[in-house]
Amino acid sequence: xxxxxxxxxxxxxxxxxxxxxxxxxxxxxxxxxxxxxxxxxxxxxxxxxxxxxxxxxxxxxxxxxxxxxxxxxxxxxxxxxxxxxxxxxxxxxxxxxxxxxxxxxxxxxxxxxxxxxxxxxxxxxxxxxxxxxxxxxxxxxxxx
Numbered sequence: 001x002x003x004x005x006x007x008x009x010x011x012x013x014x015x016x017x018x019x020x021x022x023x024x025x026x027x028x029x030x031x032x033x034x035x036x037x038x039x040x041x042x043x044x045x046x047x048x049x050x051x052x053x054x055x056x057x058x059x060x061x062x063x064x065x066x067x068x069x070x071x072x073x074x075x076x077x078x079x080x081x082x083x084x085x086x087x088x089x090x091x092x093x094x095x096x097x098x099x100x101x102x103x104x105x106x107x108x109x110x111x112x113x114x115x116x117x118x119x120x121x122x123x124x125x126x127x128x129x130x131x132x133x134x135x136x137x138x139x140x141x142x143x144x
Contacts, residue, residue, distance in 0.1 A: 014059040015126060016041045018049040018077065019066040019093070028064065031119035032126055046072040050080055057085040062129055064113075064122070067094035079108040089129050093117055 015038050019025040022044045029042035038061075043049035046069050053060060063081050065074035078090040090108060095115035113125065 013038045015062045018043045020069040046077045062089045064091040082108040
């Protein structure tokens with residue numbers, strides 16, 4: 001681990017985790033909060049997550065969403081997020097096998113993680129995203 005984003009950076013860096021399993025979403029939030037310099041938001045309701053994203057989309061860099069949730073699937077949510085801010089990295093997580101055609105059809109998923117997801121895998125995934133982004137005043141981590 002050890003990713004550090006400069007706290008003096010002008011703009012906060014947001015990551016959201018959306019999963020209707022409340023215990024799981026807070027576990028993901030706690031794990032990702034170990035990455036310095038990002039603010040992690042946890043939502044168990046995809047509609048609330050979308051509302052927060054609409055207001056704060058300029059600060060978001062990564063959205064992680066479960067696939068199967070009441071009211072809105074992860075694909076529907078990530079599609080709406082892409083329409084608002086196409087540069088945000090969108091990660092879908094699911095315990096279910098997702099057909100490849102579904103990914104191509106929506107064209108709204110950048111990465112996929114199969115549940116159960118280890119916290120280390122999730123942290124590594126988000127860190128690798130930040131290591132490839134052009135974020136001012138940020139020191140990339142080395143994976144050595």
